Amino acid sequence: xxxxxxxxxxxxxxxxxxxxxxxxxxxxxxxxxxxxxxxxxxxxxxxxxxxxxxxxxxxxxxxxxxxxxxxxxxxxxxxxxxxxxxxxxxxxxxxxxxxxxxxxxxxxxxxxxxxxxxxxxxxxxxxxxxxxxxxxxxxxxxxxxxxxxxxxxxxxxxxxxxxxxxxxxxxxxxxxxxxxxxxxxxxxxxxxxxxxxxxxxxxxxxxxxxxxxxxxxxxxxxxxxxxxxxxxxxxxxxxxxxxxxxxxxxxxxxxxxxxxxxxxxxxxxxxxxxxxxxxxxxxxxxxxxxxxxxxxxxxxxxxxxxxxxxxxxxxxxxxxxxxxxxxxxxxxxxxxxxxxxxxxxxxxxxxxxxxxxxxxxxxxxxxxxxxxxxxxxxxxxxxxxxxxxxxxxxxxxxxxxxxxxxxxxxxxxxxxxxxxxxxxxxxxxxxxxxxxxxxxxxx
Amino acid sequence: xxxxxxxxxxxxxxxxxxxxxxxxxxxxxxxxxxxxxxxxxxxxxxxxxxxxxxxxxxxxxxxxxxxxxxxxxxxxxxxxxxxxxxxxxxxxxxxxxxxxxxxxxxxxxxxxxxxxxxxxxxxxxxxxxxxxxxxxxxxxxxxxxxxxxxxxxxxxxxxxxxxxxxxxxxxxxxxxxxxxxxxxxxxxxxxxxxxxxxxxxxxxxxxxxxxxxxxxxxxxxxxxxxxxxxxxxxxxxxxxxxxxxxxxxxxxxxxxxxxxxxxxxxxxxxxxxxxxxxxxxxxxxxxxx
Numbered sequence: 001x002x003x004x005x006x007x008x009x010x011x012x013x014x015x016x017x018x019x020x021x022x023x024x025x026x027x028x029x030x031x032x033x034x035x036x037x038x039x040x041x042x043x044x045x046x047x048x049x050x051x052x053x054x055x056x057x058x059x060x061x062x063x064x065x066x067x068x069x070x071x072x073x074x075x076x077x078x079x080x081x082x083x084x085x086x087x088x089x090x091x092x093x094x095x096x097x098x099x100x101x102x103x104x105x106x107x108x109x110x111x112x113x114x115x116x117x118x119x120x121x122x123x124x125x126x127x128x129x130x131x132x133x134x135x136x137x138x139x140x141x142x143x144x145x146x147x148x149x150x151x152x153x154x155x156x157x158x159x160x161x162x163x164x165x166x167x168x169x170x171x172x173x174x175x176x177x178x179x180x181x182x183x184x185x186x187x188x189x190x191x192x193x194x195x196x197x198x199x200x201x202x203x204x205x206x207x208x209x210x211x212x213x214x215x216x217x218x219x220x221x222x223x224x225x226x227x228x229x230x231x232x233x234x235x236x237x238x239x240x241x242x243x244x245x246x247x248x249x250x251x252x253x254x255x256x257x258x259x260x261x262x263x264x265x266x267x268x269x270x271x272x273x274x275x276x277x278x279x280x281x282x283x284x285x286x287x288x289x290x291x292x293x294x295x296x297x298x299x300x301x302x303x304x305x306x307x308x309x310x311x312x313x314x315x316x317x318x319x320x321x322x323x324x325x326x327x328x329x330x331x332x333x334x335x336x337x338x339x340x341x342x343x344x345x346x347x348x349x350x351x352x353x354x355x356x357x358x359x360x361x362x363x364x365x366x367x368x369x370x371x372x373x374x375x376x377x378x379x380x381x382x383x384x385x386x387x388x389x390x391x392x393x394x395x396x397x398x399x400x401x402x403x404x405x406x407x408x409x410x411x412x413x414x415x416x417x418x419x420x421x422x423x424x425x426x427x428x429x430x431x432x433x434x435x436x437x438x439x440x441x442x443x
Numbered sequence: 444x445x446x447x448x449x450x451x452x453x454x455x456x457x458x459x460x461x462x463x464x465x466x467x468x469x470x471x472x473x474x475x476x477x478x479x480x481x482x483x484x485x486x487x488x489x490x491x492x493x494x495x496x497x498x499x500x501x502x503x504x505x506x507x508x509x510x511x512x513x514x515x516x517x518x519x520x521x522x523x524x525x526x527x528x529x530x531x532x533x534x535x536x537x538x539x540x541x542x543x544x545x546x547x548x549x550x551x552x553x554x555x556x557x558x559x560x561x562x563x564x565x566x567x568x569x570x571x572x573x574x575x576x577x578x579x580x581x582x583x584x585x586x587x588x589x590x591x592x593x594x595x596x597x598x599x600x601x602x603x604x605x606x607x608x609x610x611x612x613x614x615x616x617x618x619x620x621x622x623x624x625x626x627x628x629x630x631x632x633x634x635x636x637x638x639x640x641x642x643x644x645x646x647x648x649x650x651x652x653x654x655x656x657x658x659x660x661x662x663x664x665x666x667x668x669x670x671x672x673x674x675x676x677x678x679x680x681x682x683x684x685x686x687x688x689x690x691x692x693x694x695x696x697x698x699x700x701x702x703x704x705x706x707x708x709x710x711x712x713x714x715x716x717x718x719x720x721x722x723x724x725x726x727x728x729x730x731x732x
Contacts, residue, residue: 084651090575091582092651339560339575362563422565429570 002207002232005242008379009234010412012333014208018172018292018299023180025303026316028100032075032307034060035087035095038346039136040143041067046096052079057106057283060096063131069144070134071096074285074305076104088329088346090339098307110280115183119191119278126195126278133277134284134347139163139238139267140330142348145274148266149195151259158262160193160201161247162271164216165231165238167206168331171351173288174268176301178205178212181272186216186223188275193225196264201226202247203268206233235333236410240265242379254406269350284347291317293354295324304345310352311341325360328353333411366419374413374423380406384413384423391430400434407431479508479533486528487518492596494519494619513537520597520617543618544636545600545611549585549628550646550707552606555661556581572627580659583649585609585630594625613640635690640712643688643695645670647707650683657705664707670699 037043044061048054054073061071077100084092105111121129131146151157162185166174178185189201203220205213207230216228229247236242241252243265250261258265266274269287276282285306292299297318304313310327314320320341328335329349374384382403390399404427413423483504490500495518497503507516507529517540518525530537556579562571568590576582587607591600599615600622602608609622613636623631630648645664649656653665666684678692679699686708688699697716700708 086576092576092655336574365565422570425565425567425570429567429573432573 002230003246004232004234005237005245005379007245007381008377008412009236009242010377010415011233012169012235012415014233015169015292015294016172016175016208017170017294017296018290018301019175020179021172021176021300023176023288023301023303024316026305026308026313028075028103028305029308029312030100031080031097032100032305033085033095033097033309033344034071034074034307035085035093035344035346036061036071037087037089037093038071038142038306038348039069040141041065041069043094044068044071046082046094048073048079048082048096050079050081053077054079054098055104055106057109057285059283063134063144067144067147069136070132070283072134072283072285073098074307075100077101086340086343088336088338088343088349090336095307095344108281110282112280115187116279117183117187119187119194121194121278123195123197126191129278129281130195130274133273133282135270135273135277136284136347137267138269138273138287138348138350140334140348140350142346145266145270148264149192151196151264155259156262157196157198157259157264158200159248159264160189160196160198161243161263161265162189162192162201162203162268163238163240163243163265164203164205164209164212164268165243166209167233167235167238168333168335168350169235170292170353171290171331172292173290173301173350175209175212176290177272177288178209178268179215181275182215182219184275185268185271186219186226187279188271188273189226190223191274191278192264192266192271198264199225203228204231204237204243204247205229206231206237208233236379236408236412239379239408239410241408254403287345287347287349289313289345289349290351291354292351293321293324293356294359295321295356296354297321306347307344309341310338310343310345313345313352314341314354321354321356323356323358324354325357326355328355333415334409362422363420365421368421369419371418373416373418377412377416379410379412380408382407384427385421387430388421388423388426391426391433394433396430396434396437399430400438404431404434405438477505477508480504482532483507483529486521486525486532488520488525490520490596490617490619492520492617492619492621494617494621508533519543519619522617542636543633544613544616544640544642545618545620545622546632546634546642546644547585547600547609547611547630548632548644548646548648549608549630550662550709551579551581551584551660552608556584556659568625569627581649581651581656581663582659583628583630583651584647584660585628590625590627591622591631594621596621637690637695641695641710642690642712643693643697643700643708643710644690645686645688645707646709647705648685650685652684656684662705662707664703665705667704669702669704670708673698673702 042065045064047062048060055076058073060073063070077098080097080099085095087093127146127149135145137143193201213230220226244263273284289304290301291313326337328337387404407427411424487500495503513535526537558578559580562578566588568586568588571586577586585608589602591609597615599612600609603610618633647664649663656663657665664685666681668681671679676692678689700710
């Protein structure tokens with residue numbers, strides 16, 4: 001019997017159209033715009049100005065606080081300007097726009113492909129290196145990784161969990177990275193174990209990636225403390241709290257962080273970035289992006305520098321199909337539709353999904369029929385229909401009592417609702433409001 | 444017969460004892476409340492809208508009765524008349540506050556502000572605003588889904604089906620500020636109603652640079668500061684590429700209105716302008732354009 005989490009969950013059609021496609025490198029365009037807010041927390045402070053020469057890996061944005069991250073140039077060239085560009089948030093925010101000249105890298109970066117297994121750095125040195133490389137959670141949340149590696153006083157990590165689930169339909173970027181960089185990810189895992197001072201790590205992989213499970217099981221034998229755990233296909237297994245439940249059968253209490261049950265979860269893409277940062281001195285300047293969709297000519301996995309526009313990537317995959325109805329950054333479940341294609345790729349974008357018009361539009365919502373399907377599938381054990389109504393009628397105290405802030409925004413309720421009710425839209429709004437109220441009360 | 448008498452006697456005794464206990468408890472724990480609060484509450488309109496900043500009319504009434512002076516206390520629904528009544532009841536003087544009215548600072552109708560994407564999510568401005576800038580390229584303008592209409596307790600604001608922008612009914616608006624709080628884009632502002640309801644305001648909040656704003660909307664404020672130069676009373680300031688008219692300083696001379704190259708300054712309820720023959724030919728051309 002394969003493991004999985006115990007409450008709720010759905011099983012959407014996988015549609016992994018780009019599975020098994022080798023990661024291709026994408027040509028660098030003439031100009032990139034690198035947003036200064038690519039993480040949860042304070043936006044970075046720009047440290048370059050117009051006319052400055054930068055190389056690949058030059059620091060251009062400095063972390064502005066504890067929960068913040070450094071940003072490095074992903075290309076070499078001249079800073080054209082620091083201006084507002086439309087980014088993934090759907091609004092204009094500050095970005096550094098760089099005109100590309102050649103491809104010159106910082107001398108400190110080791111660009112060779114050779115695997116370096118040895119890591120003799122201390123715990124603090126590793127965390128400092130990860131922080132200075134600007135690594136954030138690459139599964140989509142974009143939470144600064146170094147913050148996760150520093151548990152609050154009095155708490156101790158017991159186990160490191162590597163999230164190789166990729167439960168989102170369509171996306172294959174993590175899967176392909178696992179197939180091509182198996183040993184690097186395992187070395188990255190040992191580095192993270194050292195940074196957390198734990199002796200045990202579990203890599204959770206969903207059972208639809210059998211080749212990855214086999215390959216990892218074979219290589220992991222030579223790395224002490226790392227075990228591979230195949231998991232039953234189920235969405236949202238890639239959610240931190242669901243993965244912890246599936247792997248070590250512990251439930252994170254309401255309002256607490258995973259560290260409260262002794263677990264730290266890192267995405268497999270983040271783990272690879274940690275390997276490159278610690279062993280090769282390479283900051284986070286590129287990532288794997290899946291470009292996919294039912295009518296895309298050539299669904300593929302590409303290695304894209306941060307700051308390249310969506311349009312360039314879509315062109316690489318055969319251009320925007322004329323029947324496209326919606327462009328989604330990320331997967332179909334948790335991704336976000338974007339209104340234009342000149343948006344730059346940021347650290348947390350794992351895929352670009354082009355949905356044909358026939359599937360893109362939402363169906364008109366009807367009245368709730370009290371079938372309780374949403375309650376049945378909610379992986380956090382919440383009552384989505386109640387939370388939606390409470391938000392609609394702005395009953396914030398009851399919404400708080402019904403744990404609206406525990407919602408992980410996975411969208412299972414919205415997916416399963418036979419009346420097409422916009423459950424998650426309202427819950428997300430209510431969650432934000434209630435969080436503001438709680439914050440105001442604390443101050 | 445005996446049983447009936449016993450029952451009557453027993454119930455009578457219990458009743459009398461309970462009444463005595465209730466009376467004693469009532470005396471011991473009685474709350475002495477200023478009867479003025481009740482009277483003030485009767486004068487208030489009883490809308491319980493919260494526009495005064497207190498939780499309901501009773502909260503406001505007790506605050507007025509307790510306060511030394513009536514400065515800073517104002518019932519926007521009842522207006523000056525109600526405040527004067529309360530003042531004479533309490534023997535205080537009520538400060539004269541000019542009546543305010545909600546003003547929608549977006550002028551971007553479908554005609555001027557072309558749609559560039561389709562939003563088919565939940566019909567709520569707050570939800571749309573959390574997802575992206577909106578269906579047009581102007582990220583500051585009205586989304587037209589009517590969170591303000593929903594918030595209004597007085598039926599004073601409605602979406603115009605032609606322009607898809609909210610319009611305020613001057614007779615019904617009480618300036619309670621509910622729509623101001625509901626608007627996620629901070630488009631609605633409470634401004635002085637002005638003499639004979641005449642007022643001038645910049646009907647745009649777009650903070651983008653001129654070129655971007657103009658591209659997104661033909662009637663956007665581009666921050667050119669022509670209105671600032673023409674204003675004789677220092678009432679207009681430009682902040683974040685958008686002009687703002689201070690209604691305390693504005694003397695309603697209307698000089699700023701014709702100089703605006705994008706017609707984003709609005710004048711309301713003024714008599715039609717006299718055809719000035721002395722107007723410079725340049726201005727005339729601009730008007731016809």
